[in-house]
Amino acid sequence: MKSNSQLSLALHLLLHMADMEEPVTSGLLASAMNTNPVVIRRLMGGLREHGIVQSRKGHHGGWTLSRPLAELTLRDVYLALGGGPLLSLTHRTQNPDCLIEQAVNETLDGAFRDAEALLLARFADLSLAALQSRIHAAIHSPAHLCA
Amino acid sequence: MKSNSQLSLALHLLLHMADMEEPVTSGLLASAMNTNPVVIRRLMGGLREHGIVQSRKGHHGGWTLSRPLAELTLRDVYLALGGGPLLSLTHRTQNPDCLIEQAVNETLDGAFRDAEALLLARFADLSLAALQSRIHAAIHSPAHLCA
DNA sequence: ATTTCATGTAACTTTTATAGTTACATGAAA
DNA sequence: TTTCATGTAACTATAAAAGTTACATGAAAT
Ligand code: FES
Ligand code: FES
Numbered sequence: 001m002k003s004n005s006q007l008s009l010a011l012h013l014l015l016h017m018a019d020m021e022e023p024v025t026s027g028l029l030a031s032a033m034n035t036n037p038v039v040i041r042r043l044m045g046g047l048r049e050h051g052i053v054q055s056r057k058g059h060h061g062g063w064t065l066s067r068p069l070a071e072l073t074l075r076d077v078y079l080a081l082g083g084g085p086l087l088s089l090t091h092r093t094q095n096p097d098c099l100i101e102q103a104v105n106e107t108l109d110g111a112f113r114d115a116e117a118l119l120l121a122r123f124a125d126l127s128l129a130a131l132q133s134r135i136h137a138a139i140h141s142p143a144h145l146c147a
Numbered sequence: 148m149k150s151n152s153q154l155s156l157a158l159h160l161l162l163h164m165a166d167m168e169e170p171v172t173s174g175l176l177a178s179a180m181n182t183n184p185v186v187i188r189r190l191m192g193g194l195r196e197h198g199i200v201q202s203r204k205g206h207h208g209g210w211t212l213s214r215p216l217a218e219l220t221l222r223d224v225y226l227a228l229g230g231g232p233l234l235s236l237t238h239r240t241q242n243p244d245c246l247i248e249q250a251v252n253e254t255l256d257g258a259f260r261d262a263e264a265l266l267l268a269r270f271a272d273l274s275l276a277a278l279q280s281r282i283h284a285a286i287h288s289p290a291h292l293c294a
Numbered sequence: 295a296t297t298t299c300a301t302g303t304a305a306c307t308t309t310t311a312t313a314g315t316t317a318c319a320t321g322a323a324a
Numbered sequence: 325t326t327t328c329a330t331g332t333a334a335c336t337a338t339a340a341a342a343g344t345t346a347c348a349t350g351a352a353a354t
Binding site (some may be wrong): 001002003004005007008009011012015016032034035068074077084085086087088089090091092094095098099100101103104105107108110111114115116118119122123126131134135138141 | 148149150151152154155156158159161163179180181182188198212221231232233234235236239241242245246247248250251252254257258259261262263265266269270274278281282285286
C-alpha cells in the first residue's frame with residue numbers, strides 16, 4: 001500500500017501553528033505543505049475531536065492549538081490520528097484452519113506486538129515541546145511559514 | 148496500499164516443504180495457499196537466489212529446500228525476500244528546506260530505526276526449526292497439505 | 295442585511311504498492 | 325517426442341493513501 005505520512009504532516013503542522021499568534025487557515029497551511037486544503041482540514045478535524053486543536057469559521061477563522069505543546073506527545077498525536085497500523089507487514093489469513101499458518105502468524109504477531117510497543121513507548125517519551133526547542137535552536141524567525 | 152504478507156506466505160511455504168519428501172510444484176502450493184502458481188514462483192525465485200530453496204523443471208520437477216530449517220531464521224527469509232520496509236509510517240518530504248520538517252523527520256526516523264532493529268533482532272532469534280517443532284507438537288500428520 | 299471568507303463534508307479521481315492472471319517460451323524427465 | 329513444470333513478461337485487479345472538486349454551513353466585517 002501507499003505509505004502513511006499523516007503523523008509527519010500533523011507534527012509539522014502543529015509545530016508551525018505553535019509559533020503563530022493568529023489562527024491559520026487550511027489554505028495557508030496547505031500551500032506551505034504543498035498539498036490541498038481539504039487534506040489539512042480532514043487531518044485537523046481528527047485532532048480537534050481529541051482536543052488538540054480548535055477551529056473557527058468565517059472571517060479571520062482558521063486553526064489554533066488548544067493546549068500547550070508541553071502537554072502533547074507524539075503518542076497523543078498518533079492516537080488522535082486514529083492509531084492506524086504501524087507495521088507494513090501483515091499475515092495472510094487464507095485458510096485459518098491450517099495449523100502451520102496459525103503457528104507462523106502467532107509467531108509473527110508476537111514480534112510485531114513488541115516492535116509496536118517499543119515504538120509507542122518512544123512516541124510517549126517525545127513531547128512536542130522538546131521537538132520545538134530543538135527547532136528554535138536552529139531557526140531564528142519562529143513564525144516562518146513557506147507560502 | 149495493500150499490505151504486504153510475503154513473509155507470512157514464505158514461512159508457510161517453507162514449513163510445508165520441510166515435511167515433504169518429493170519436490171512440490173508451484174501449482175500444488177498455490178492451491179493450498181489459495182493463490183496463483185505464478186505468485187508462488189515469483190516469491191520462491193527470490194528465495195532461490197539466496198540459496199534457501201532449489202527448483203527443478205520438467206517431469207517430477209518442483210521446489211525443495213536447499214538447507215536445513217535449523218540454519219534458517221526469520222531474518223534470513225525476510226532479507227531474502229528483499230528486505231522491504233517494515234514500518235507503514237513514512238515521512239513527508241515535500242520541502243526539504245523546511246527546518247521543521249527536518250527536525251520532525253529526524254526524530255521520527257530515530258524511533259523508526261529502533262523499532263526496526265528490534266524487529267530484525269527478534270527475527271534473527273527465531274529459527275524455522277523452532278517454529279517447525281512447535282507445529283509438529285500440534286499436528287500428527289506432518290506432510291499434510293491442503294489441496 | 296449582505297457580503298466575504300473559512301470551515302465541514304461528501305463524492306470523486308489519482309497515485310502507488312501488492313497481489314493475482316494470462317500467455318507463452320524454456321528445459322528436463324519419462 | 326510427449327509431458328509437465330519452471331521462468332518471465334505483460335497485464336489486470338485490489339486496496340490504501342493522498343489529492344481534488346463542489347458546495348453547504350456558519351461566523352465575522354462592513
Ligand atoms: S513549511 Fe515548514 S518551515 Fe517552511
Ligand atoms: S495449507 Fe497449510 S496445513 Fe493445509
